[in-house]
Amino acid sequence: MSVSAPNSGANPAAASALATIAARRSSIASTPTPVQQLATLGKQLAVEQLLVKRDDLTGLAFGGNKTRKLEFLLAEAAAAGAKMLITAGAIQSNHCRQTAAAAASQGLDCQLVLTGQPSDKEGGNYLLDNLLGAEIIFISDRKDRDRVLQEAFSTAQQQGRQPFLLPYGGSSPTGALAYAHALGELLTQLQHHPDCIVLASSSGGTQAGLVLGARIFGYRGRIVGISIDESSQQLQSKVASLANKASQLLGQDWKFAPQEIEVDDSYCQAGYGVLTTLEQDAMQVFARQEGLLVDPVYTGRAAGGLLDLSRRKEIAGQLLFWHTGGQVALFAERYNVDTITSK
Numbered sequence: 383m384s385v386s387a388p389n390s391g392a393n394p395a396a397a398s399a400l401a402t403i404a405a406r407r408s409s410i411a412s413t414p415t416p417v418q419q420l421a422t423l424g425k426q427l428a429v430e431q432l433l434v435k436r437d438d439l440t441g442l443a444f445g446g447n448k449t450r451k452l453e454f455l456l457a458e459a460a461a462a463g464a465k466m467l468i469t470a471g472a473i474q475s476n477h478c479r480q481t482a483a484a485a486a487s488q489g490l491d492c493q494l495v496l497t498g499q500p501s502d503k504e505g506g507n508y509l510l511d512n513l514l515g516a517e518i519i520f521i522s523d524r525k526d527r528d529r530v531l532q533e534a535f536s537t538a539q540q541q542g543r544q545p546f547l548l549p550y551g552g553s554s555p556t557g558a559l560a561y562a563h564a565l566g567e568l569l570t571q572l573q574h575h576p577d578c579i580v581l582a583s584s585s586g587g588t589q590a591g592l593v594l595g596a597r598i599f600g601y602r603g604r605i606v607g608i609s610i611d612e613s614s615q616q617l618q619s620k621v622a623s624l625a626n627k628a629s630q631l632l633g634q635d636w637k638f639a640p641q642e643i644e645v646d647d648s649y650c651q652a653g654y655g656v657l658t659t660l661e662q663d664a665m666q667v668f669a670r671q672e673g674l675l676v677d678p679v680y681t682g683r684a685a686g687g688l689l690d691l692s693r694r695k696e697i698a699g700q701l702l703f704w705h706t707g708g709q710v711a712l713f714a715e716r717y718n719v720d721t722i723t724s725k
């Protein structure tokens with residue numbers, strides 16, 4: 383393959399449409415984020431190379447992958463004349479915390495619909511949501527979420543607050559474009575394309591963006607999403623559909639099939655946010671071999687998947703772990719020195 387100019391892409395028309403949209407994004411993330419080598423762990427796993435893309439360092443209020451999506455979503459909100467952001471998630475939602483920070487940084491109000499019941503001692507993301515000044519509506523049952531979110535939106539609209547509704551996890555086609563752009567960023571940082579990118583995948587926008595970016599920028603390696611809470615079939619459909627819709631925003635009409643999307647759901651059987659020895663081990667291995675912190679819900683599970691898949695030689699060669707952040711959840715009330723470090 384010939385060496386191409388950074389970002390010129392395998393599909394120049396889509397790359398240039400993406401660059402135009404990216405140029406309008408709100409600048410709230412510190413990018414490019416670093417790519418680092420995990421030499422000790424890589425050697426231990428006997429892989430050619432183990433790299434990490436540090437999207438836990440996007441910067442805004444402890445960062446994470448939602449900050450990149452919010453850069454694109456804020457531009458959409460601004461174009462709609464929004465004065466307020468509304469979104470929903472779990473009590474320890476990283477997306478909600480980053481949305482609250484993004485809103486604060488733009489002088490917007492923020493309302494969050496959170497599922498669960500916090501105790502007086504709840505910390506982590508919930509503490510930061512409050513510190514960042516978000517208005518919080520609690521629901522006890524996740525099945526009420528869509529309804530309560532819609533009601534919150536209508537009420538805010540009636541009050542003239544000009545709300546803008548952000549999807550769960552920031553995973554709309556526009557949010558996904560941020561990760562197509564991020565894949566372009568990664569490729570300009572590397573001399574060789576990795577054989578395999580591994581990431582935590584949940585609402586699907588991050589993986590959809592990477593898959594789309596692969597087509598735009600000519601990345602032919604694997605993109606393996608470790609499912610956090612859904613069957614492979616569900617997540618593959620979600621990712622493919624988001625990638626297809628996102629391609630339309632670039633003037634393309636690409637059709638990714640669910641089977642083309644690589645998802646592994648072997649590690650989510652315990653359920654969302656439930657800590658098992660998989661996450662405990664991964665958190666300890668990454669911390670103790672590399673001084674790198676992964677979180678109990680997302681990146682700990684994905685890192686556990688990466689360790690297992692590479693030990694079983696299901697992934698090999700040059701590996702890149704896409705760190706999506708989430709460490710704030712380490713300071714949630716449910717996790718402590720016993721649950722995190724006991725074996």
Ligand SMILES: *Cc1c(COP(=O)(O)O)cnc(C)c1O
Binds near residue numbers: 553586677707708
């Ligand atoms: C939201 C989140 C993910 C999953 O990203 P999606 O785009 O929702 O699939 C992974 N890691 C962390 C830390 C997250 O907060």
